[in-house]
Amino acid sequence: VDLFHDNPDMLELEPIWYLKGQHVLLEALFILGHYSKHEEVKQNLQDFLNDPPTRSNENLETLGFMYLYTSKINSHFIAGTFTEGTEMVPELNRKLDKYSQQVDSHRILVFYYKIACLYFGAGDNEKTIEYLNKIINYHDQKLREDLHCFARILNLIAHYEMGNQILVEYQIRSVYRFLSKMNDLNLVQQEILKFLQDLGKSNGSTLKEK
Known part of the structure; x- marks a missing residue:
């Protein structure tokens, strides 16, 4: 992930690999229970998806959805905010319906x-x-x-x-x-x-x- 940040031109060329790198990093932080760093990386992922450096496509959107919502749920697991986490379930279900053919x-x-x-x-x-x-x-x-x-x-x-x-x-x-x-x-x-x-x-x- 840091290599992409050090070479921003690569973000436009290989956005999928950047997404996958962010996902692996988020999973590692979740397993380690590093909440603050997990939130920081999750926000970076959110910012990337809100304003991708290249034209978005179906694959990018689908992976972005899966990785972002996985990290959102994991955030609630780390923090123990389960009730708050359930509030996003209706939105998540709508997303699952939207991407049902791709996921x-x-x-x-x-x-x-x-x-x-x-x-x-x-x-x-x-x-x-x-x-x-x-x-x-x-x-x-x-x-x-x-x-x-x-x-x-x-x-x-x-x-x-x-x-x-x-x-x-x-x-x-x-x-x-x-x-x-x-x-x-x-x-x-x-x-x-x-x-x-x-x-x-x-x-x-x-x-x-x-």
């Missing part, structure tokens, strides 16, 4: 998961479940299998928070079955699977993989 399915699912997390952080479990169901009910469950996995786990937690005891028991079995069929579980997923097994035993039932 691939897995990126849309990621947005749904991030939206669900915003609502969960804001304490709105019904909305959380609404957006998680968009992932869980997606026809191709092999697409972003990891996302389907964590969507089911968060869905289980949201139902628990709502006191839906009967649904919780069903969700425990559903999550267990899904996890048991996954290949190459990471350590977190392995621990969750073990926890669900132990939970089933403590309730006097045996969870089955099929």
Whole structure:
């Protein structure tokens, strides 16, 4: 990114690479939790999209939308301003509709998961479940299998928070079955699977993989 800033003529020649560089930088700052720097870079991205050095095109607009709104959501995650973050969901949905032909399915699912997390952080479990169901009910469950996995786990937690005891028991079995069929579980997923097994035993039932 700094190379582009040091050589502004390159911004006009390679705006897509600049966008991608900004996106990677924003993701790194999000993971590190550097809020102030993240906001600074996000504003730079916003300024670039508001006044691009070259004629805008469909690819530039689509990538700009995805990267900007991803960073906007991540800002609320870092700051813990979940309720405030949910206020932009209607606008984000309109953008998703606008770019539905350009944005691939897995990126849309990621947005749904991030939206669900915003609502969960804001304490709105019904909305959380609404957006998680968009992932869980997606026809191709092999697409972003990891996302389907964590969507089911968060869905289980949201139902628990709502006191839906009967649904919780069903969700425990559903999550267990899904996890048991996954290949190459990471350590977190392995621990969750073990926890669900132990939970089933403590309730006097045996969870089955099929």
